Amino acid sequence: MFLKTERLTIRRIRMGDWESIQRIWNDQKKSVYACFDKPKDTRSEVVRKRIEKWAFLETSMEHMFFSVCLDGITIGYVAFNQGRDGYEIGYCFLSKYQGKGYARESIFALICAIQKLQPSMVITARTALKNIPSVKLLQSLGFKIIGTEKVSFYHDDEGKDIYFEGGIFEMDIH
Numbered sequence: 001m002f003l004k005t006e007r008l009t010i011r012r013i014r015m016g017d018w019e020s021i022q023r024i025w026n027d028q029k030k031s032v033y034a035c036f037d038k039p040k041d042t043r044s045e046v047v048r049k050r051i052e053k054w055a056f057l058e059t060s061m062e063h064m065f066f067s068v069c070l071d072g073i074t075i076g077y078v079a080f081n082q083g084r085d086g087y088e089i090g091y092c093f094l095s096k097y098q099g100k101g102y103a104r105e106s107i108f109a110l111i112c113a114i115q116k117l118q119p120s121m122v123i124t125a126r127t128a129l130k131n132i133p134s135v136k137l138l139q140s141l142g143f144k145i146i147g148t149e150k151v152s153f154y155h156d157d158e159g160k161d162i163y164f165e166g167g168i169f170e171m172d173i174h
Helices: 015-028 044-056 102-117 132-140
Strands: 002-004 009-012 063-070 073-082 086-093 121-128 144-155 161-173
Touching: 002 102, 009 102, 015 044, 015 073, 015 086, 044 063, 063 102, 073 102, 086 102, 102 121, 102 132, 102 161, 121 132, 121 144, 132 161
Parallel strands: 086 121
Antiparallel strands: 002 009, 009 063, 063 073, 073 086, 121 161, 144 161
16 A cells, blocks of 8 residues: 655555664654553664564555655654454654644545545554643544553552553544
């Protein structure tokens, strides 16, 4: 799948994208919202191996990973993983490109393209309720909060889980 929007090129992730994804993940670690994301191992050999798996799924409709490019530079990615009733999405963009509408533009284009192939589905997204930019992005796309969950990716000094409240968002596509 290859898409062009007014400003972006969106294509399936390729093996050669591993350094761009590594840059995105390293940038993400600096975000004030990093505490709400599952930590990612950004060592080169680990990222290469993970992106190799993503690139291998290039023709899969079950697991789809897209590179979002602006002027030939990968500025983010969007993932769609098939579930029972549709897809769960995830996304991550370099901080210097956040707040400019690129995530919204790319996710909207991808949802429209996938809807042509699968006209009826539910798309789910999960984000920390304190991650206001992500919550606003999902709401601007038409996602509705359907529930919350207690989530933990980190431990305190005593090894106890550190929890935050995550929102479960859905969009029904018909």
